[in-house]
Amino acid sequence: MQRESFCGFRSAPGEATVPTPIMLSLSSKQGPGTLLSELVRDAFAQGTRGLFEDATQLPVPEDASNFSLVGQTWAGVVGFTASELRGSLVVNMNDQMVVNSLPPEIRARVSDEPNDPSFQRTLNDWCGEIANQIVGRAKNRIAGYGPLLTMSSPISLRASGMVWGGSSSTHEFRQRLEREHGQLLSIASVTIERDHHVEKISANAAAAEGEMMMF
């Protein structure tokens, strides 16, 4: 499927690259508390890396030096909003990267025929779910400092020759994780109304991934 313009993406033939990658440094702190923009950046960076390390059971190296959408075929998108900020997360992967991030029991049963409709349906669904789970992880980290994000349902699309058309957000946080079968690119476009320092609120501490509670 090709779309002319979709959540900042547009289809274009041939070479499709995004220049000027931004390297991420985690947990920098200035003044009292953490700057909201740094908290959001770190939350998405840690959420993305954590999800893929959990999925693959291997450390995922990060390298922002070659942020290129060439060969990327899937985009998963989730929007989010809170009183202090709003934006969207877009994750980009190729077929093999989506397949390798599937839960092992699903990966073992997925069709290996790329043109099989069930193969495409599974990848379409999982790409959206990956975006959903990354935003969920970021949401849980950010909630510990006050802002409570409301998330949209995930959507995903398959396209060729995707390029990132940019956004009008005040902040754009990019991340590139690479494995032997491909790369994951994530772009969190966030508008922060008023960047300020935020403090951790212990009462807002969210449950962590994999945690289970019985009532």
Next chain:
Amino acid sequence: MGQKILVVDDSETVRQQVEYALTQAEFEVIHAEDGVIGWEKLTQHDDIGLIICDVNMPRMNGLELVEKIKSSGQYDNLPIVMLTTEGSPQLIQRAKKAGAKGWVVKPFKPDLLVKATTKILAKTKAA
């Protein structure tokens, strides 16, 4: 075949993942892709022993579904476990208040979900 479990999640892959784990443990599984269909399935099947339910879903979210089920007065003893990316204490408290019996944050470990399901079903039976 063991007890029937209704799995409500808008991700087909997550539904399959939960189904795989539960059927390995000899539970029977039926699916719904949102709260509206979840409610329909519940009213169509009178032998559902437990519901595993996502929170963020289109049309009717998981918390709305729990509140609808529990306020109906027909399913007071039906245990519901939330399976979600959400971890905020406010939402967990809302689910607990509405009558949910458990909360699991995705991604989940299949064996732990099966253990939780078995434990909650045993507890419900004993009550």
